[in-house]
Amino acid sequence: MSDSALESVTPTPQPSFGGDVVIEANALTKAFSEEVIALQGASFQIKKGSFISLVGPSGCGKSTLLRLAAGLIDRTSGSIRVHGEEVNEPRTDIGMMFQKPTLLEWRTAVENVLLPNEIKGTIDDAARRRAIEALHLVGLKEFEFHFPRQLSGGMQQRVALARLLQTGADILLLDEPFGALDEFTRERLNIELMRIVDDTPTTSLFVTHNIAEAIFLADEVMVMTPRPGKLARIVDVPFERPRSLELQLTPEFNAIESEVRDLLGSYV
Amino acid sequence: MTTAPTVEQLAPTRTAKVLKASLKHIITFGLIIFVWEILGRTGQLNRLILPWPSLIGAQLLDLFFISGKIYFHFFTTLAEAVIGFFIGVSIGISLAVGAAFSPRFRRYIAPYAVVFNVTPGIAVAPMIIAWFGFGWSSKIALAALVCFFPPFVNTLTALMRTDEDATDLFRSLGASKREYFWKLQLPNAIPLIFAGLKLALTGALLGTIVAEFFSASAGVGILMQRFAFALQIDGSFATLLTMSAMGLMLFTLMEVLDYRLVFWKRDSRMDSVSKKRAARWRSRHGAIEVS
Numbered sequence: 001m002s003d004s005a006l007e008s009v010t011p012t013p014q015p016s017f018g019g020d021v022v023i024e025a026n027a028l029t030k031a032f033s034e035e036v037i038a039l040q041g042a043s044f045q046i047k048k049g050s051f052i053s054l055v056g057p058s059g060c061g062k063s064t065l066l067r068l069a070a071g072l073i074d075r076t077s078g079s080i081r082v083h084g085e086e087v088n089e090p091r092t093d094i095g096m097m098f099q100k101p102t103l104l105e106w107r108t109a110v111e112n113v114l115l116p117n118e119i120k121g122t123i124d125d126a127a128r129r130r131a132i133e134a135l136h137l138v139g140l141k142e143f144e145f146h147f148p149r150q151l152s153g154g155m156q157q158r159v160a161l162a163r164l165l166q167t168g169a170d171i172l173l174l175d176e177p178f179g180a181l182d183e184f185t186r187e188r189l190n191i192e193l194m195r196i197v198d199d200t201p202t203t204s205l206f207v208t209h210n211i212a213e214a215i216f217l218a219d220e221v222m223v224m225t226p227r228p229g230k231l232a233r234i235v236d237v238p239f240e241r242p243r244s245l246e247l248q249l250t251p252e253f254n255a256i257e258s259e260v261r262d263l264l265g266s267y268v
Numbered sequence: 269m270t271t272a273p274t275v276e277q278l279a280p281t282r283t284a285k286v287l288k289a290s291l292k293h294i295i296t297f298g299l300i301i302f303v304w305e306i307l308g309r310t311g312q313l314n315r316l317i318l319p320w321p322s323l324i325g326a327q328l329l330d331l332f333f334i335s336g337k338i339y340f341h342f343f344t345t346l347a348e349a350v351i352g353f354f355i356g357v358s359i360g361i362s363l364a365v366g367a368a369f370s371p372r373f374r375r376y377i378a379p380y381a382v383v384f385n386v387t388p389g390i391a392v393a394p395m396i397i398a399w400f401g402f403g404w405s406s407k408i409a410l411a412a413l414v415c416f417f418p419p420f421v422n423t424l425t426a427l428m429r430t431d432e433d434a435t436d437l438f439r440s441l442g443a444s445k446r447e448y449f450w451k452l453q454l455p456n457a458i459p460l461i462f463a464g465l466k467l468a469l470t471g472a473l474l475g476t477i478v479a480e481f482f483s484a485s486a487g488v489g490i491l492m493q494r495f496a497f498a499l500q501i502d503g504s505f506a507t508l509l510t511m512s513a514m515g516l517m518l519f520t521l522m523e524v525l526d527y528r529l530v531f532w533k534r535d536s537r538m539d540s541v542s543k544k545r546a547a548r549w550r551s552r553h554g555a556i557e558v559s
Contacts, residue, residue, distance in 0.1 A: 067436070070440050071440075072440065090439040090440050090442065092441060092442035094440055095440070098436075098437075100433055102431065102434050102437055104434075105532045105533075108542060108546075110549070111545070118451070119443045119451075120442065125556065128553055128556050129556050129557075132556055132557070132558055144549075144558055145545050145546035145549065147532055147541070147542055149538060150538055150539075150542065167441070
């Protein structure tokens with residue numbers, strides 16, 4: 001590598017294309033204007049098959065980070081690579097889920113789940129069968145032909161989850177997917193989500209406000225701080241899988257929880 | 269007869285409730301008509317200013333059943349209004365779709381749209397007559413002009429108000445602009461477009477009738493004018509009621525269409541549509557096991 005002036009100004013760590021790194025960010029920065037810096041200098045690597053939680057208070061750039069990884073917005077500087085490729089446009093091998101179910105109201109549950117196939121032109125009987133199975137997997141047996149408005153908020157989010165699975169994406173970007181649901185529904189859906197992603201070789205990035213939820217689901221917790229949004233630390237969560245809810249009562253879990261809480265410190 | 273009362277007779281059914289609710293209105297309406305008629309017959313009203321119900325009724329009877337001359341005028345106006353409606357709505361919606369797709373086009377037409385909206389469309393009626401002549405084309409043109417704006421602005425607003433997350437979803441699925449439009453933007457906009465169409469319908473009728481006032485040999489507008497100029501106010505009232513009936517008829521048609529098409533905004537419709545979709549799926553993909 002030449003030591004050109006440009007490189008000395010922005011010290012870019014050598015990207016390591018270690019076989020199993022799926023998402024890699026180096027000094028990733030997104031500024032919406034001079035004053036509004038949503039994300040500043042984030043560097044991290046996400047390994048294939050891992051589940052990463054992103055925690056931090058509102059306005060710390062969590063959603064911005066997800067949208068950068070999905071290619072929905074352009075970075076200001078730095079780099080973000082998915083499967084070793086710089087992300088410059090929306091990536092179709094990435095599945096997204098939002099806080100709102102974002103279902104098409106005029107389509108039944110199964111028609112919503114089939115949307116990815118329709119758009120990718122892969123609709124056939126096998127896809128239809130998988131859509132029905134996905135709905136059964138998320139616990140919506142007998143609701144295949146209901147319209148979103150006929151379903152509760154939790155069930156709508158289950159349809160969205162089924163649609164996410166239907167994309168067949170191996171990278172899932174989840175932006176507070178259960179944030180608008182009540183505590184019980186949220187806990188149940190978290191467990192189901194974990195069961196589903198444990199069974200598949202997917203890599204997940206999960207944004208949340210909830211520290212316990214972040215730790216419970218993840219292999220690593222990325223802790224972010226706001227104004228400007230910065231990646232403060234990556235906390236390792238070494239618990240074995242499958243995990244059960246009782247894990248949250250163990251002293252080891254509590255130790256990690258207070259560590260994350262300390263990192264967030266005055267921001268929460 | 270002394271049969272045991274059925275459940276329906278004991279509990280107030282829905283129809284009974286509806287009947288009871290409409291009874292109040294029927295009684296009120298009947299009372300107004302009755303008092304009005306009495307006032308007329310006792311010489312309290314001037315029949316050149318406010319003719320009473322029986323006089324208006326007699327005119328209606330003549331127009332519809334004795335001379336039957338209303339039909340020609342009725343269908344002339346209806347046809348002109350409906351054609352004007354379709355032309356105005358097509359132009360409005362097409363411009364809105366163009367504006368929604370091209371920010372540059374939107375910026376260019378925005379000021380004209382504002383000026384157009386604040387200018388009373390009816391005011392150009394004399395110019396329309398000058399351009400299109402005294403025949404049916406001037407009526408259609410004014411109808412189209414008056415009803416163009418609501419569908420335009422509603423369609424544009426609705427298309428621009430597409431949910432951001434849904435947009436992100438479509439982008440991350442790799443949807444083309446065409447798919448984005450047909451599968452997300454347009455269906456999402458339909459409820460608001462329909463609201464615009466209902467306003468346009470009233471506009472189309474208004475435009476047609478005003479154009480008829482200026483010059484026409486046929487149409488309810490000219491009929492109204494003939495009656496009024498002859499000081500046959502009872503005939504004018506009968507014509508006015510006919511216009512109301514025409515408006516109501518068209519409006520009901522739109523309501524029915526709206527109700528059938530925009531089923532997802534209506535809780536009462538979703539159940540049956542949901543069942544239909546399930547049946548359709550089973551007949552087409554019966555091999556796929558559904559619970």
